[in-house]
Amino acid sequence: MLLEFEGSNNEPAKLSELEINIFILEIFLAGSETTTSSIEWAFSELLHNPETMVKDTNLVGYFIPKNTQVFVNVWAIGREEECWEEPLCFKPERFLGSKIEYNGQHFEFIPFGAGRRICPDLPLGHRMMHFALGSLLHEFDWEYDFSTNPNPIDTNDKIGLVV
Numbered sequence: 001m002l003l004e005f006e007g008s009n010n011e012p013a014k015l016s017e018l019e020i021n022i023f024i025l026e027i028f029l030a031g032s033e034t035t036t037s038s039i040e041w042a043f044s045e046l047l048h049n050p051e052t053m054v055k056d057t058n059l060v061g062y063f064i065p066k067n068t069q070v071f072v073n074v075w076a077i078g079r080e081e082e083c084w085e086e087p088l089c090f091k092p093e094r095f096l097g098s099k100i101e102y103n104g105q106h107f108e109f110i111p112f113g114a115g116r117r118i119c120p121d122l123p124l125g126h127r128m129m130h131f132a133l134g135s136l137l138h139e140f141d142w143e144y145d146f147s148t149n150p151n152p153i154d155t156n157d158k159i160g161l162v163v
Helices: 002-006 017-048 092-096 107-112 122-139
Strands: 057-059 062-064
Touching: 017 122
Parallel strands: none
Antiparallel strands: 057 062
């Protein structure tokens, strides 16, 4: 679509090559900025409520004591007979039927747009956010240093616009 603005034959260009490059760059930056902002917001909430990172928890009926290292057995999940038809056969297409729908019908994804104007990288952004947040939480001990700034983190919403 942007190439139509470049002009053809003797017609003058409606947009310069620099302007087209700027538009393309903005598309990439907009996609990465939303993931970064979401991770920053998640960390501000976790630092505001640090006890949630270090307490005992109960997950699907299993008691998990604090300081427990949890590993997901992906090998076993991929071979679960109750979930997959012919689990020992190589069928990568079985993963195409995800239960998460990114078509703009679920309100939790509305910030990513809806219908024809939905963000094309929504599935990637969703996965990257979980991967980055999980990796950072796993590798580092996070805490807020009240000695340098005794005021708690301001997590009040503010009206803003992202274009």
